[in-house]
Amino acid sequence: MRSAVMAWGRCLSVLPVFLLAGIPASGAALAVADGAFGGHFTESARVGEDQAQVIYYRAADALAAGAANVYLDQELVTALKPGGYTVFCLTPGRHTLGAYLDDAPDYSGKTRELYAAAFKAGATYYLKVREEGLNQPMPVNKTTAEAELGDTREQIHLLSRASRAEPCRYYDFLDDPTFSVRDFTVLADTAFNARGGMTNDGSRAVAAILAGLEQVNAQIIRVEVEGHTDPMGAGANNQAQAQRWADGVRRALIERGVPQSVVVATSAGSRNLVQHSCYGSHVEQQVCYAPNRRVMVRVQVRTVKAR
Structure with a gap:
């Protein structure tokens, strides 16, 4: 487990900070009665220095049909289906995070193979579910993520139970702040x-x-x-x-x-x-x-x- 933690930490440490403009998505999934998906992904908005932002998604052509349970600090954020994404923010610092395909009934994402990394203030991280069954998040660069997220919709069928996931605070910055x-x-x-x-x-x-x-x-x-x-x-x-x-x-x-x-x-x-x-x-x-x-x-x- 130690090697997994260190390996993912190195991956995230080289991720660029993607600071774009204008997403209408909320930080946590909302429970609704009329379907599992909400609107299509547009762009990620900029968060302030008091938060880090995570955009976790599954490609629309994902081969595994089951849900991928996303956990933040051993608590469920949502269950991503193929073509679904979720956006949430967290306090900068060290957190555990991963997506587990069909891990019921033991829900291993809460207790086993916990992958940890330090999240930087003001940064946005694009993370993709690994369809081959590995639970470690896959960091994705801006160009690839934007291309793949264009075919996804917000996953909205579950209430987030992750107490350390925060609603994202977005700001429209002045041209000359x-x-x-x-x-x-x-x-x-x-x-x-x-x-x-x-x-x-x-x-x-x-x-x-x-x-x-x-x-x-x-x-x-x-x-x-x-x-x-x-x-x-x-x-x-x-x-x-x-x-x-x-x-x-x-x-x-x-x-x-x-x-x-x-x-x-x-x-x-x-x-x-x-x-x-x-x-x-x-x-x-x-x-x-x-x-x-x-x-x-x-x-x-x-x-x-x-x-």
Whole structure:
């Protein structure tokens, strides 16, 4: 099994990134009552840096008549019939993937001969079922895939059970795309309670950040979340507290739809102060140092047209 994993990993590592334009296909198969196939394949659309895209298909002239069960990370995506294709996206990184012809009733695709490879951010992979019975995906180049996919239709008769398959997020990129970095500040005193949980004010602050980005149709490329404390207390405690605040904001962003693969959370402790040299009682110092207790959210975006 180790040799199979390494061999397919080498195959995928040399695949080119095919970034084309305009497919109406969904990321996962949908259950319908009026047939196994949907529309014909057209072209693959471009995904952002937060996903990798897989187009898995069987040639229309495939000799084996049975279904080829496609598995992603040991969970069923769909069952491809000759002339069928499926499109789905996943988080960049290492995954297992393969297509198994008539593997019922033991469904070996979930447990045996698992082929793994690293999927690159922003890449589209064309993979074809091997009709000779091998389960390892067959990487196909753009020219060959486009020629063969022209005779295929979307496989739509099953619901995907693959929890790590994501709906693809497609973007119409500007001819001259605008890249920028946007900085936001979440004040910890109002965003978090004494136990470290996020308050309603904190949730609204995170929601406002995303709402503002949505209004300008900004594609999120990367989010850097950095926690900061005041200089009061021990340095190790401040480092840990700032990390907890940063982790809290990161969770809130992910819960609101930001892909976890593009959000990182770190702690600066009390090293980067905006308010220095506060005096007076403990309470007075706390009030004076309040601007230091914050979470900085830096969002790298690419401005795109609304789809």
